[in-house]
Amino acid sequence: xxxxxxxxxxxxxxxxxxxxxxxKDTAVNYIGNDPDFARKLTLDTDSEHAxxxxxQPGLLSDFIDFVQQLAEYKTFYLxxxxxxxxxxxxxxxxxxxxxxxxKNLFFTVQQVLNCNIVQLGTYDNDQGRYFNFVQxxxxxxxxx
Amino acid sequence: xxxxxxxxxxxxxxxxxxxxTISMAKHELIDLDKLPGKKVLFDSAGWHxxxxxxxxxxxxxxxxxxxxxxxxxxxxxDYIYTDAKIPALMLNEGTLVYDNGTYLKYKxxxxxxxxxxxxxxxxxxxxxVLRMVTTTLNDSRxxxxxxxxxxxIPDNFYFxxxxxxxxxxxxxxxxxxxxxxx
Numbered sequence: 052x053x054x055x056x057x058x059x060x061x062x063x064x065x066x067x068x069x070x071x072x073x074x075k076d077t078a079v080n081y082i083g084n085d086p087d088f089a090r091k092l093t094l095d096t097d098s099e100h101a102x103x104x105x106x107q108p109g110l111l112s113d114f115i116d117f118v119q120q121l122a123e124y125k126t127f128y129l130x131x132x133x134x135x136x137x138x139x140x141x142x143x144x145x146x147x148x149x150x151x152x153x154k155n156l157f158f159t160v161q162q163v164l165n166c167n168i169v170q171l172g173t174y175d176n177d178q179g180r181y182f183n184f185v186q187x188x189x190x191x192x193x194x195x
Numbered sequence: 196x197x198x199x200x201x202x203x204x205x206x207x208x209x210x211x212x213x214x215x216t217i218s219m220a221k222h223e224l225i226d227l228d229k230l231p232g233k234k235v236l237f238d239s240a241g242w243h244x245x246x247x248x249x250x251x252x253x254x255x256x257x258x259x260x261x262x263x264x265x266x267x268x269x270x271x272x273d274y275i276y277t278d279a280k281i282p283a284l285m286l287n288e289g290t291l292v293y294d295n296g297t298y299l300k301y302k303x304x305x306x307x308x309x310x311x312x313x314x315x316x317x318x319x320x321x322x323x324v325l326r327m328v329t330t331t332l333n334d335s336r337x338x339x340x341x342x343x344x345x346x347x348i349p350d351n352f353y354f355x356x357x358x359x360x361x362x363x364x365x366x367x368x369x370x371x372x373x374x375x376x377x
Contacts, residue, residue, distance in 0.1 A: 057208040058200075062251050108330060108362050111337065136336040137329070147335040153338060 055087045066190060067091065069172075070102055073192055082120065083130075099125040107133045110140040114156075114184050118163050124195060127166075129154055131189040153189045166193040201264045210265045214240045216294050221247040225294055225324055225365075232289035235318055238296030240273040254284065258298070281317040285293035293327070300331040304343035307332075312349040315370075323352060325366045329359075 063071065073099055078095035081088075083104030083133075088191060094101060101124040105117050121127045131150045139145070145155045153173040161168060174188040201209050211218050217240045227234050227248045234253050236244050241255030257272040289357045291314060293299065299307050315323060334343050341359050348354060348368055356367035 052208050054212055057205045057212055062203070110361075133336055134330045135331075138336040138340060145337040147337050153337045163300075 053085075053087055055085060063091075065174075066130060069190065070130075072186060073128055074100060074102065080124070082117075100130060101127040101131075103127055104130040104132075106130065107141070108135045108137055110137050111143070112140050115141070115159070115163055118160050122164055122195060123164075126192070126194050128192050129160065129190065133189050157191060160191065160193070164193070164195060166195050168193045204296050206265060213297060214261075214295065216240050217243045219243075224248075225292055225326060227251045227253075227290075227292070230292070230324060231322055233286060235284060235286055235289060235291045236322065237291060237293050237314065237318070237323050238276075238290060238298040239294040241273075243265075244292075244294075247261040253347065254286075256282070261297075264358045281314060285319045285361050286321075287319055288321050290324060292323040292326045293323075295327055299325070299327055303333050304346055308347040311347055314354070319372050322355075323349075323366075323368045324351070326363070328363045330362050336342075 059067075065113050071091060077100055078093040078098045079100045079102045080096050080098045080137040081092055081094055083089070083102070084107055085104065089178075101121055103117070106115055109117070114131075116131070121129065133156060136152075136159055143159070147155070150158075151173075157168065157171060162168065167171065169192050171188070211272065216224060224244060224247065227244065228251070234244070234248075234251055235256060236253055237256045238258055238261070240363050241253055241257070245251075245253045245255065255271065255273045256276050257267060257274075259275050259277050261267065262272060262275060274284075276282060293314075299310060311323065311325070329340050329344070332340055332343060334340065344359065344366070345354075345357070348366075351371050352368040353371055354366065355369050356365070358365040
């Protein structure tokens with residue numbers, strides 16, 4: 052049984068609903084590892100819109116590679132499970148003392164894609180003993 | 196938030212997901228036979244260890260929420276702890292084992308250090324063994340996490356084993372010997 056099914060059953064979590072509201076009348080290409088959620092979307096691999104979810108372990112270069120594939124879309128939702136970015140294997144330097152991970156990630160995406168961030172959010176506060184890994188807690192909606 | 200709700204339907208699957216050790220075979224668990232003294236299994240489904248290491252004296256500590264959320268039976272735990280208080284056991288020549296629990300999840304390295312120090316103060320082990328995933332370390336993603344984990348050791352302990360993979364870490368530490376040479 053998937054963690055999504057264990058935690059949510061058939062219901063939607065907050066992030067699910069944000070994505071469904073953003074693309075309720077629009078077909079999208081889903082790039083992620085949650086087939087149960089993908090089935091809730093109208094899918095079209097040729098769509099100009101993408102829902103991309105970075106929700107598997109990887110280094111910063113993996114994340115940047117992941118982000119680069121969004122350059123071809125007019126709009127995209129990008130969800131980031133920041134816990135799964137395992138470290139910085141690049142020469143990019145970050146001000147980790149005064150900037151949050153989320154702020155650094157948003158800035159990196161903007162630099163990579165030169166995109167226009169329309170909406171963003173983060174829920175990095177303590178979620179209790181059982182963290183939500185169904186959907187990432189750092190997200191943005193942007194246009195290229 | 197809905198996603199943390201445990202129900203009758205998902206209880207068993209929830210427990211297995213949050214405490215992955217209960218689905219592990221003996222050879223996948225921490226080898227208690229190689230560790231000294233009594234074993235305190237802290238927040239680690241110690242009842243499962245007890246079933247598989249029948250020759251070991253195991254003391255099982257579980258969080259109050261775990262006992263109620265997963266409806267643990269009385270024989271599945273020996274002591275209950277809460278976020279506010281851990282019972283004082285004064286183990287002395289024994290081993291504290293933490294294997295993929297929730298107590299150290301989503302804490303910063305500094306918070307983990309404080310928590311492990313508090314645990315060692317309450318339980319007084321001579322050896323501490325920790326196994327956990329690194330993906331739940333609540334520190335900056337852009338710093339080197341191996342350094343964060345190297346810093347969690349309590350002041351009066353030293354590392355005897357430190358096995359770091361990028362997404363999980365296994366640590367053994369022993370208490371320092373005290374000499375009064377004056």
